[in-house]
Amino acid sequence: MRQLINALIKYKNTLLYTVLLMISLLFLNLRSFYHQSVFSNAALVLSSNINLAGQNISNYLDLASRNEKLIAENIKLKGLELILFSEQAQKDQAINSFAFQVLGARIIKNNYQSARNYLIIDQGYLDGIEKEMGVISSDGIVGIVNQITANFSSVISILHRDIKINASFKKNGAYGSLSWQGNHPKRMKLDDISTINPVVVGDTIVTGGMSDYFPHGIPIGKVLNFKKPKLEGYYDIDIELFSNLTQKEFVYILKNKKKDQLNQLKNESR
Amino acid sequence: MNRDNIVSVFQFFLLLFLQSFLLNMINLFGFINPNLYLLYIIVYRLDSNPTLLIILGFFMGLLLDLLTQGSGGHTIATLTIAFLRPSIIKFSFGVNYDVPMGMIKGSLLSQRLLYLLLMVMIHHLVLYSVIYFSFNNTITILKNTLFTSFFTFIMVYISLGLFKEK
Structure with a gap:
């Protein structure tokens, strides 16, 4: 008891300050509508958070x-x-008559900062993934399967400086090759379009059917701007992608069921 | 009741009325009202009872708020500065401050200035924080604190000079 009293005497200034501060806060609360609303708001936030925690616990037990x-x-x-x-x-x-079979996968790691980017997806050869399958998303193409393990695969992103994708104009089928310059994750360059083809800003670019990876006609992007050379030759076209590859979560893998026949044909005609 | 106490009570009410009926009407540049009543807590005898000062500071602020229809900012600010005063004195003058007079004659000018600045700045910071009471107004709070502290500091400094003349 004596110790308690001693402690009280020792901290009497602090105690007095605390008590008077409470009184002044009450006074403040009483006199000012603004402070009253701030206090009641803070009390509401506190109580609702405590309620939320309680709710979460009871949900978990349930x-x-x-x-x-x-x-x-x-x-x-x-x-x-x-x-x-x-x-x-x-x-x-x-x-079934469509030449491609579609498999779903989730992106585990997505890289887009470097000049040669790869993705990792959570499906491997046990799930039927093979090398060189095309990977698309809900609104564009993503890349090509590069390496496979039992449960995971790595995908070369189209944001890779060394990859070239066959692409064509939706309106007239003029085709060229699409490549990434390495700066902006939504900009690509379309080369090898001859100047005899008319080009307008805003034209839609789709995948061309020349590659084994993608079926013809998947929308890729639209023409952002283009340069025509002084003499005849090839356009210099900038493309803006429809899909934002920096925020993808799910992708679809295209399995070309008739690839064996295609390869056989290519080898024979060589 | 000795002479010091009478002087102290006289000072209390003089500063209170001066503040509420004259100084709060100044509105220099629209928002600057120097808070000279802080002088009471600044010159309160260094060796007197700090507990009594807390109570006096509380009533000083409360009466001022009541007289000026304030919301309660002065109460909390004055109470806080009265509570913090022993720490500020220790910080500014060092541990051995057992000198009876309000402003110590023997102390260095820099120590006195530090003491005054700390008292004024902390008081104003608490005052405007309570009055605005919102993080969105941080800039306004700091601006008001800075400018009003400046003018209060000048007035307090001049008044201290006047007291010394006596």
Whole structure:
């Protein structure tokens, strides 16, 4: 008890200050609407955060029963899906006749700062990935599979200085090769378009069918500006990509089912 | 009740009324009101009871807020500076400050200036922080603190000279 009193005496100034500060804050709260609103706002933020934490904990403890509910719902939906599939057999035939098979993957690592960029995706040869498959995203092309392991693959990004992609104009099919200059992740250059073809700013560029990697007609970008040489020759065209490769998360891998035939044909005609 | 206490009470009310009815009407450049009442806490005897000063500072600010329809900024600022005063004195004059008079004759000019500046700046910083009470107004708070401190400092310095004449 004596120690308590001694402590009180020792810190009496601080205690007095604290008490008087509380009184002045009350006074402030009473007299000023602005301060009142700030205080009540702070109290609201505090209480809502505490409530949120409590909510999260109770949600977590509730997970098991929720999981059971979800499984039950999934079983029901799976049954419905199977019924739908049996009705859809005809549509599947159309998909099968398309020369490319589509596989999905998630980007694990995406690089776009250096001059030669690679991506890593979470599918490997166990999932049916092979070398030299084309990789596209929902709004453009991404690259070509370079190396594969059991569960992962590395993809040469189109943002790679040494890669050239066959691309053509959507309006007239004039084709050239698309390459990256290494500066801006949305700018590429289209070469080898002869000046006999008309070019307008804003023309859409799609993949050309000359490569084995991509089917014809995937939109890549549009013409940003172009330079015509003084004499006849080839245009110098800047392309702006539709897709932003710096913020991709999911990609699709195109498996060319008829690649064997193509290679055989190429070798024979050599 | 000895003479010192009477003088102290007289000072308290003189500065309080001077501040609330004259100095708060100045509005130099639209926003500068020098807070001379801080002089009371500055010249409060160094060897007197610091607990009493906290209570006096609280009432000084409270009365000032009531008289000027203030929101409560003066109360908190004056209370805080009264509480911090022993630390500021230790910081400015060193540990051995057992000299009875308000402003120490023997101390260096730089020590006195440091003491005055710290008192004035901290008081004004707390005052304007409480009045504006928002991070969006940080620039305004700093600007007001700087300019008003400057004028308060000048007035306090001149007043100290006047007291010395007596």
